[in-house]
Structure formats: structure tokens, C-alpha cells
Amino acid sequence: MSDSNSTDFTNPSNFILLGIPGLEAAHVWISIPFCTMYTIAILGNFTILFIVKREPSLHLPMYYFLCMLAITDLVLSTSILPKMLSIFWFNSREINFSACLTQLYFILSFSTMESGILVAMAFDRYVAICDPLRHSTMLTNPMVANIGLTVVLHGAILVLPIPFLARRWPYCRTNIIPHTYCEHIAVVKLACADISISSYYSLSVALLVIGLDVFFIVISYTGILGAIFSLPTKDARLKTFGTCGSHLCVILASYIPALFSFLTHRFGHNVALDFHILVANVYLLLPPMLNPIIYGVRTQQIRDRLLQLFTRKGT
Template identity: 75%
Template sequence: MQATPFCLRVGHLLPYSMSGSNTTEFTNPSTFILLGIPGLEAAHVWISIPFCTMYIIAILGNFTILFIVMTEPSLHAPMYYFLCMLAVTDLVLSTSILPKTLSIFWFNSREIDFSACLTQMYFMYSFSAMESGIFVAMAFDRYVAICDPLRHSTILTNPVVAKISLAVVLRGGVVILPIPILASQWPYCTTNIIPQPSCLHIAVVNLACANTHVSSYYSLFVIFCVMGLDGIFITLSYTQILRAIFSLPTKDARLKTFKTCGSHLFVISAFYIPGVFISLMNRFAQNVPLYFHVLIANVSFLMPPMLNPIIYGVRTKLIRDRLLRLFTHKGA
């Protein structure tokens, strides 16, 4: 039996094989069994250490970003509003995955209710789509700030920022909703064992004993209409930004302006590059063990929520200065 884990990030679309030896006959399941990382069950406790560390850093880092932006009036600007949205998205995304994964690693709690599995699936993909949309909004903000700075405050007013934010949330929520709805319609009559630590879409749908092409085609549609279009818009924005930067008269001006959008380039890279890596690995490294595919697929979900607050905290001067003042004041 072949199964193809699916993630909104393009690299998770391509197939890789997994063992289908654990099967049992039954009618539609009330629960699924998550195996964790097949082949590395004996190392689950050790694997949980970096996973737990990533989760703690993501929670503390993103809550710190939210606290600093909310308590510092000078940070009440479009760029930081979008950053707060990114922090909330990262908190929900990591929390939708890690607690269940850690319960598998620590307590061998492998069962997950059918409806809970679909709910986890929905949150994973909808908030990934929202995160992609937030990156587009942040790229647009940087484009206006650098290419048309005199009109930045008149273009990105608070009502406009609110409308962009609402559009990002609605798009992520609505576009992804058919994925778990379709998955809930199929009959599952061969096995309820998912060789993953989380309910990835095709890993679930490929357990169905029915023609699930509709789910596969809709997944492709989501990839091209969400990730594909977002990638195009981000590329166009930063192409114009880089052209504006290189047209500045002095090297110091170019470096100073580039630093204002450097952190965005870092976080966007952290979000998209793992997907490209997985795409290449699935295409050219078919002999790589299943556990390596599973590890990379899950880390690609968990890495951005951990890295985003670190990158913004280190590279954004206003946030860094506010954080230093906070600790200095406490120390005094």
C-alpha cells in the first residue's frame, strides 16, 4: 500500500512509500492509531527532546513578541500588526501538532479520535495557509515602505490593515475547509494505522477504500492557488524592493534599507525552503528511509514557529531594544 503525506508546502506533495503490513479489517473507525516515527520507536524519548525544545522556544518567543508589540506604542504600526498575526498563527500551528506528538513519544498515547484527527488536519493546513498569506501582506508592507515611503501611512491605514488581515484569515479558513470535509466522507475499511505522528492529509485519505481523486485534485488546487500565487506575489514584491535598494546613491543607504527587510527574507526562507528541500528529496532520494521523510516533514512544520520570533527579535532593532530595556529594567 502506498501513502502520500500532504502538506501545503509543496515538498510534501510528492510520494514516498511506507509499509502497509499493519492492517486489520473493520468498518469506519472511531479512532486512528498514530505510529509516531516508524522505525525509530525505541528512540522516541530522545527525539522528543529537540521537539519539546522547539515547542518551548516557539511558545516563549511568540508570546514575547506579542507582549512587546502590545506594550510598546512605537511598535503600533502595520509591520508589527502583521508580526503579531504571524506570532498567533505560529502559536496555533505548533500547538495543533506538538502536544499530541509529545504524548506519543512520552506516554505511547497513539490513539486519536476520528473527528480530532480531522480537526488537527484542518488547523495544520489552514494556519499554514494563513502564514503564507501573512508573508504576502508583510512583503506588500515592505514594498510600500521602501518603494513609496511618503505614501506608506496613507496606503496602509489601520482599516486597510484590518481588511488585509481579515482576508488572510478567511482565505486560509475557507480554502482549507473542504480538505477535512472530503476526508470525512470516505469509507475507511482496511486499516486505521497512520505511520505519522500527526494527521497529514493524504496519509489519512490513502487509508480510504474508495476513489479519493477528488481529495487529491483539490489538494493540488490549494497548492497552486495558495502557495503558488503567494510565492509569485512575494517574488514580485521583493524584486521591486531590491531594484529600489540598488538604485540608492550610497552604499550606507543601501545597507540600511536592506536591513529593514532582511528579517522578512529570513523568515520567508525558513518557511519555503524546507518545502523545496523535501520536494527534491522525494524526487531524487527514493531510497531514503521512511523515518527520515517523516522527521523532515514534521520539522518543516515546527521550524518556522521557533525561528520567526528569534529572527525578528535579533534583527529588528525596535523589538531588540525594547526587549533589552525590559530585561535591564527587571535586572535593576
């Protein structure tokens, strides 16, 4: 199939992903840190899932939400990395039109779900610290399951119109996407039609999700900090605040790269394309890599179970 810039088609059978334009000669070298991040993400998140499943003492709302986060991170990183490596290593740049839209949907929907899980984890910490006597009665297993289902449906349904809108546009300019994956705006920009609906809807969803989720997280931690500062001793305040440390680090690791990529894409018109693509990849791969490390290092229960696991194997 031709990948010229002047083809005439309405629904392309394939798109061509260029990888990182301008850095083609360094694709193999660029793949090394990305592959390393993905490997750590896979091992770390599967380890979290294994430890929580294995240890009955960890069958608590906090760790159930952590398992949801791990599954989301696994799907999110797997949505982009294998195709990216096929571009970098084998120059396999073609991606089926439907597969492209499916990848686009998975990236957006699971990013939305991850944000919702962070809100649920903030709520769990709020109840545990501000109203500990009601924590076990409020966050029962059915309630945790309902929260998880709500987060999944919220992400799946809210994002669903985006690939459907992308499918209905006529693509008569080119089938070349200057990116490593099917990023939404990069795809719809190829349409020879007014894509304002797609652009405004995706922007509205991003602002709605990030705005509301950050708002709820801030509200939760305002209450948490108020409860912490009301404790009588410094040791009690530090110990209580330590229970939130992992979650706060995960929030920062998730939102800061995403916000930077979003601002760069929307307003950084003078930012080099290769830098923008690198940032867009990092913000999808960095949180899945860091989240299990943060919880593994900062959460004593997980750290102890992991050490016990290796100790048993060594004996």
C-alpha cells in the first residue's frame, strides 16, 4: 500500500506510524529505556497482584484498590509498548485502522480509569484516618466492588464516543501518523473534515476527568491533613501521615507527567515534535513503572511479604 501524502481514500485500511520523526537512527537506542520501564512495570505490578492474592492479611480495601491500579497499569503500558518496539526494532510501521482506534480507546479509557482509582484510594485513606471506626463497615467488599465497577464503567462509557467520532471522519489527506502510537489528536488531524466535535469533546472529557478527580482528591486530603494536625503528638502525626505517603507519591507520578504532556500538546506549539512524542510515551510508561516500586518501598506490609517470599525461596 502507498504511504504517500496525497492518497485519496475515505476509510484507510492501515495507518503508518512513523515512530519518532527525526530520531529514526536512534530508535534502537531509545527502545532500551522504554523496554526497561515496561519490563519493570510488568514484573512490579504482577508482583503486587501475586502478594496481595497470596496474603490474606492484605485483603483490605487499600490493597484491593492497589490491585485495580496494577491491572490498569498493565493494560495501559501493554497498549502501546509492543507496537512501539515493533516500530523501533523491525520497522513494522503499519497498523490496521480498527486496531488503531482500539488502541486509542484503550489508552484513553484506562487513563481515565486510573484517575478514578486514585480518587477511590484517596477516599479510602480519608475514611481510614478521619473516621476509622466506620472504615470496616463503610468500605465492605461489596462496596469496594461497586466502586471498582463504577470506575470501569465511567472510563469505558465516557471515552466511547471518541473512537466512534474518529471512525466517521473521511481520511483523504494521508495515512501517516507522526507518532509511536495512535494518539487521538494525531489521528483525527489526518481527517479532511471539521474535527471540532472530536477536539472539543476530548478536551472536555480531559478537563472534566482531571478537574473533578483532582478536586475530590484535594477535598479528601484537606480533611486528612486537618485530622492529622489535630493529633496530640508529633510522632502520631508523622505515623498517620506516613500511611498516605505512598498514595501521594503515586498521585504526583501520575498527574505531573500527564499534565506536562497535555499542556505541551495543547499550548506548546514551539516544542519540537520529537520531544513531544518522547514526553507522550513517558507519561504513559512512567506511572506503571513507578507505582509498584513506590508501594513496594513505602508500604511496610508489602515490603515484609516480599522479603518473606524471597527468604522462603532462599531457604
